[in-house]
Amino acid sequence: MTTSLPEPPYVVVIFTSRRTGGDQGYGAMSARMMELVKDQPGFLGVESARNAEGFGITVSYWKDLASIAAWKAHLEHREAMKLGRERWYEAYDIKVGTITSHRMFEAP
Amino acid sequence: MTTSLPEPPYVVVIFTSRRTGGDQGYGAMSARMMELVKDQPGFLGVESARNAEGFGITVSYWKDLASIAAWKAHLEHREAMKLGRERWYEAYDIKVGTITSHRMFEAP
Numbered sequence: 385m386t387t388s389l390p391e392p393p394y395v396v397v398i399f400t401s402r403r404t405g406g407d408q409g410y411g412a413m414s415a416r417m418m419e420l421v422k423d424q425p426g427f428l429g430v431e432s433a434r435n436a437e438g439f440g441i442t443v444s445y446w447k448d449l450a451s452i453a454a455w456k457a458h459l460e461h462r463e464a465m466k467l468g469r470e471r472w473y474e475a476y477d478i479k480v481g482t483i484t485s486h487r488m489f490e491a492p
Numbered sequence: 493m494t495t496s497l498p499e500p501p502y503v504v505v506i507f508t509s510r511r512t513g514g515d516q517g518y519g520a521m522s523a524r525m526m527e528l529v530k531d532q533p534g535f536l537g538v539e540s541a542r543n544a545e546g547f548g549i550t551v552s553y554w555k556d557l558a559s560i561a562a563w564k565a566h567l568e569h570r571e572a573m574k575l576g577r578e579r580w581y582e583a584y585d586i587k588v589g590t591i592t593s594h595r596m597f598e599a600p
Contacts, residue, residue, distance in 0.1 A: 396589060398504070398551055400539050404599075431508050433541040433549045441541045441549040443506055475598045481504060481591035490583045491512075 389429055392483045395446040401476035403438040410472045413464050420460060426451025445483070452480065497537055500591045503554040509584035511546040518580045521572050528568060534559025553591070560588065 403410070421427055426447035434440030446452050455461060468476070511518070529535055534555035542548030554560050563569060576584070 392587075392589075396504075396506070396587070398506070398591075400551075431547075431549060433543045433547050435541045435543065439539075439541050441539060441551060443508075443549060443551070469597060469599070473597065473599065475596070477594065477596050479500075479504070479591045480593045481500075481589050483506075483587045483589035485588045486585065488583070488585050489577060489581065491577070491581065 389445055389486060392486055394428055394483055395448055395452060396481050396483050397444045397446065397452060398479040398481075399442040399444070399476060400479075401440050401442075402474040403434070403440065404472055404474055405438075408471050409467070413467065413472075417461065417464055420458070421455065424451065424455050424458070427455070449480070497553055497594060500594055502536055502591055503556055503560060504589050504591050505552045505554065505560060506587040506589075507550040507552070507584060508587075509548050509550075510582040511542070511548065512580055512582055513546075516579050517575070521575065521580075525569065525572055528566070529563065532559065532563050532566070535563070557588070 418430070421430060421444065428445040428447060430442065430444040432440065432442040446455075526538070529538060529552065536553040536555060538550065538552040540548065540550040554563075
């Protein structure tokens, strides 16, 4: 869980996707992007889950819209996005917004 | 993918969770909640993915904060939330915010 997030408000990117079949280099690139994104200015955290049918949700949290714009312009990320459209995704949605409240539960 | 969403802005609830082991009635309740939520006033859509390790993300979209408050107060949902804390979740986070942009890609 993303317990290290600051108090809201902060910005969110919700990336939902349907993968094509097979790996085709996806696993390695995904790991590389997770590594890269952690060093981006304004990056606050990321959570990701994909089910057995290939439907996945990745939610990333950011300080502001400028941080997202810089990540979107990052050369290696641009190359990954290009390959994503060509090879790895049948379809995806990207939603951007602002988180205004956050509460947590942990079992005793 | 949630292609039936209206133009932003709309409200989002991001529910991330770690499940306890075993089903313990979770599957049936989860299906019932998915059925119920679709009839809630102001409900716009929901997307959900859980990986093999039991980490899941459910994102639901709503017309406004009042719609979320009504769903939170729904009696069957309240019972489900109570059982969730007692049985089904080791931990969860709930983030609420506003989606301000949405774009889509579909492979040709």
